[in-house]
Amino acid sequence: MVKDKSCDEVLYDFQHQVENSLLRHKSILDIMTKMEEYNSRMNRAIAKSCTMCGCIEINAKKQQYDGETFEESLKTISSHVKGELCPVCKENLEREIGSYLFYLMAMCNSFGIEISDVLDREYLNTKTLGFFSMK
Template sequence: MEQFSFNQFQDQVDEVLIRHKSILDILSKLQESSAKVNRAVAKSVTHCGCIQIHSQKQGIPEDISYSELKNYMSNHVEGYLCDICKEKIEEEISTTIFYITALCNSFNINIDDMLENYASQVKALGKYGLL
């Protein structure tokens, strides 16, 4: 099997995106696809019940260092996605990535370069870069 690359995906998106080529269409479809990700997660909780969300204030001891903070943070999700919910959420996230890629194409931004630059920033700044 051939190695997947974002450059190939970016070229595919450029080839197939015809109807929603306008930047306004891309932005509105991106927002719509993001909303569908939110809905799919909500349905996993409220309709399927394979996961639960128990949201509360993060319990952070006062006497820890910033580097220890990760050990005390929660994503508030309990349980695991069933195969059906996982497939639906993956589908919706994939659509969102499609429209992010289309947005990159509109502005002549190479997605591989963009992600490589961002990864370098994250590596250089580490956990302190995302405050």
């Protein structure tokens, strides 16, 4: 159903559906604290994937950039994640991301911000900055 729509249509529909479904957490204070809650829940879902399930490992160390070009450097840099989320952990993380997005849309609505405008601006910034954004 959603996959038949363009990304812009999905964002627009989702943002405006959030506007019409928020009653209990309409206050900006509720929205701000709900975003913090779901930010923590996303991090917790990742931690539990590592420590409880074991489908991923996190091996963090200082990042090293090796390579003459951006593309070469990109191949040598690590996310520090080893393995892949199992279906259960992936579904858990997706659920938490979805809840976070709900409240992000609510925050945008509170201030009359269209999420598609934000994404367009960030896309252009990323495209313009290119290589220099990684430093």
